Amino acid sequence: MVINIHAGHNPDGKTACGAVGLIRESTEARAVKDRVVSLLKKQGHTVYDCTVSDGVSQGDVLSKIVKKCNAHKADLDLSIHFNAGRNDYVGDGSVGGTEVWIYNSASKAKETAEQVCNKIAALGFRNRGVKTSSDLYVLRKTTAPALLVECCFVDDADDVKLYHADTMAAAIADAVASCGTGHTVASDAASSAVSSVENVFRVKVTDDTLNIRSGPGMQYRIMGCIKDHGVYTITETFENWGKLKSGAGWISISTKYVTYL
Numbered sequence: 001m002v003i004n005i006h007a008g009h010n011p012d013g014k015t016a017c018g019a020v021g022l023i024r025e026s027t028e029a030r031a032v033k034d035r036v037v038s039l040l041k042k043q044g045h046t047v048y049d050c051t052v053s054d055g056v057s058q059g060d061v062l063s064k065i066v067k068k069c070n071a072h073k074a075d076l077d078l079s080i081h082f083n084a085g086r087n088d089y090v091g092d093g094s095v096g097g098t099e100v101w102i103y104n105s106a107s108k109a110k111e112t113a114e115q116v117c118n119k120i121a122a123l124g125f126r127n128r129g130v131k132t133s134s135d136l137y138v139l140r141k142t143t144a145p146a147l148l149v150e151c152c153f154v155d156d157a158d159d160v161k162l163y164h165a166d167t168m169a170a171a172i173a174d175a176v177a178s179c180g181t182g183h184t185v186a187s188d189a190a191s192s193a194v195s196s197v198e199n200v201f202r203v204k205v206t207d208d209t210l211n212i213r214s215g216p217g218m219q220y221r222i223m224g225c226i227k228d229h230g231v232y233t234i235t236e237t238f239e240n241w242g243k244l245k246s247g248a249g250w251i252s253i254s255t256k257y258v259t260y261l
Contacts, residue, residue, distance in 0.1 A: 003040060003176065004069040004144065005078040006050040007033045009061060016058035019084035021155030023214075023221060028165060029080045031219050032151060035169030036080070036176075043177050048072050062137040069142045076109060076176065077146035079138050086156035095162060096153035097126025101139060102146070104132050109145035115175035116149055123171055124162050125152055164215055166238070203242065203258040204231045210257050212249040216241030223249040231261065 007029035009018035018025030033051060040047045050068035055061030069077050086096045098120040100113040107113075113130045121127035128150075133139060139146045151168050152159040205226050213220040216238035226232070234242035234253060242253040251257070 001076065001176075002046045002048075002072060002074045003076050003078060004048050004050050004072055004074045004142075005033055005037060005040075005080065006052070006065050006069070008065070008079050008081045008138070008148070010055050011053050014053075014055075016055055016061050019082060019154045021084060021153070022089060022157060022160045023082070023154050023163070025082040025084070025154055027219050028082055028151070028154070028163075031165040031217070032169045032172070033080045035165060036078070036173045039169060039173035040177065043173075045177070048074070050077075059137075062141075066138060066141040069138075069144065069146075074144040076112060077138070077142040077144045078172075078176065079146065079148040080172075081148060081150050083150040083153045084155050086153045086159070088153075088156045088158065091157035091161065093158065095124065095126050095158045096156040097121070097128045097159070098152055099128035099131055099150045101131050101133055101136060101148040101150070103134060103136075103139040107132075107145055107147075109147040112145075112176055112179040113147045115179050116147065116172055119171035119175045120149075120151065120168065123167055125159065160214075165217075165219075200233060200235050200245070202231055202233050202261040203253055204261055205229050205251075205258050207257040210251055212244065212251055213241075214249055216243070216250045220250070226251065 009026045010016045012024050012026045037047050037049055050065055052061050052064040055064055098117060100116050102109050102113050117127050117130055152163050210226040211222045212224040214223050233245035235245045236243040240252055240254045241250045243250050
């Protein structure tokens, strides 16, 4: 398949950068988008990144995205977004969930949209379903069948706790690939995202101030900081990041910051 994909806003700090809550839409949409691109390319699909980073207004961002998308003869246009409006910054035990928008019920993207909803819901998010809109610019103006994914809510603590860019991307890529070719990518993506929980080991922190983050990467928000040069148990790894047994979050396990015991 030939697939256009984009994160739906300017980068953080610029105009039209999207919703901001416990996490930032622009940052996370780009994190998910990058991973979906990688997963689909590994399956042999042609993927064009149509993300825009230099828009001067919301309308300018949208028009530039559409121009990039329509420059390719694609089978699908995929727009990655995060939702807002729950205003649940503490957590009420109920996830906001995921939804996918298409132009109308006759859209050729409908089957893929349904699969995306189902795959993300399988991660534990509430399935808000496939919705239609003839007003959304990207859905209205792109020439290929288009869908707009609202992964979860940036201002819902329950969503944010459940969210991880790797598993979100794997779910989306799996849905797209299975609709297009009959093959799935989630099993490979899920197995490579983190190591087995049985791979438990300890590290001693040597850095004076080592940040604890909500996920395995610098793009994730800071949850705390280690300053005691203590010994910590790691239960999962992703690249040079380790998940703390305490559940507090992830730390860099680069030998620049820790010593392996």
